[in-house]
Amino acid sequence: MLKQCCDLLEQKKLKIAFVESASSGYLCSQFSIYKNSGAKILLGSMVSYDPSIKVEILKIDPALIAQYTAESPEVTAALASQGQMLFQHADYVIACTGLLKPGGSACENKPVGTFFVCIQHQQMQYHFHYLLSGTATEKLNQLTECVASELIELISHESTDTY
Numbered sequence: 602m603l604k605q606c607c608d609l610l611e612q613k614k615l616k617i618a619f620v621e622s623a624s625s626g627y628l629c630s631q632f633s634i635y636k637n638s639g640a641k642i643l644l645g646s647m648v649s650y651d652p653s654i655k656v657e658i659l660k661i662d663p664a665l666i667a668q669y670t671a672e673s674p675e676v677t678a679a680l681a682s683q684g685q686m687l688f689q690h691a692d693y694v695i696a697c698t699g700l701l702k703p704g705g706s707a708c709e710n711k712p713v714g715t716f717f718v719c720i721q722h723q724q725m726q727y728h729f730h731y732l733l734s735g736t737a738t739e740k741l742n743q744l745t746e747c748v749a750s751e752l753i754e755l756i757s758h759e760s761t762d763t764y
Contacts, residue, residue: 606749607635609756610642617752618688619646620659620680623672623699623716624741631745644688649680659683670706672698674717674728681721693755694721695748701737716744720751727755 610617619629629646647659652671655661661679669675680696688694699716700707707713718729731747733740 602746602749602753603631604635606752607632607642609753613756615642615692615756616644616690617642617693617695618644618684618691620684620687620694620696621646621648622650622655622680622697623701624697624744625650625701627741628695628697628745628748632749644691647684647687655680659687670711672700672706672711672715672717674719674730677717677719678726678728681719681726685721692722693752695719695752696721697744697748699731699744701740714740716740716747718744718748718751720748720755722755722759727751 617632621628626646626648629643633643649655649659652666655666655671656663659680660683661676665679666676677696677698681694684694684696685691696719697716700711700713703713714733716731716733720727729751731744733743
């Protein structure tokens with residue numbers, strides 16, 4: 602799925618960027634491994650693992666984090682918006698927060714393995730929520746496939762104007 606997504610991005614001459622928390626740069630790294638990805642589709646990534654980076658560098662309102670937690674759809678959406686300003690030449694900005702390992706805001710309603718992804722394209726945001734299982738690496742690989750799949754869907758629908 603990842604190779605198919607990278608090929609589609611390259612074929613359509615689309616640029617992507619990431620604002621990652623839970624995935625700690627893994628998504629960007631995976632999208633960069635295919636031939637030409639770095640040069641043709643990938644602009645870069647901002648890893649904001651610690652909430653202080655979200656607040657100090659990405660200017661996420663600390664009240665938003667206090668109200669919803671750093672691992673939430675609301676904060677993920679804010680990261681995508683800030684990412685669009687940071688990576689102005691990106692056609693798609695992918696933001697990700699979640700709970701890869703125990704800690705953070707894990708609870709009964711938001712267990713370890715919960716991930717929130719927001720893909721921003723122009724002024725539109727698309728929100729995704731996953732509950733993944735396995736080792737940390739297995740979860741990250743599943744997350745990468747999920748993001749690649751969602752991007753393929755968004756790009757395909759954009760091409761046909763049916764989304």
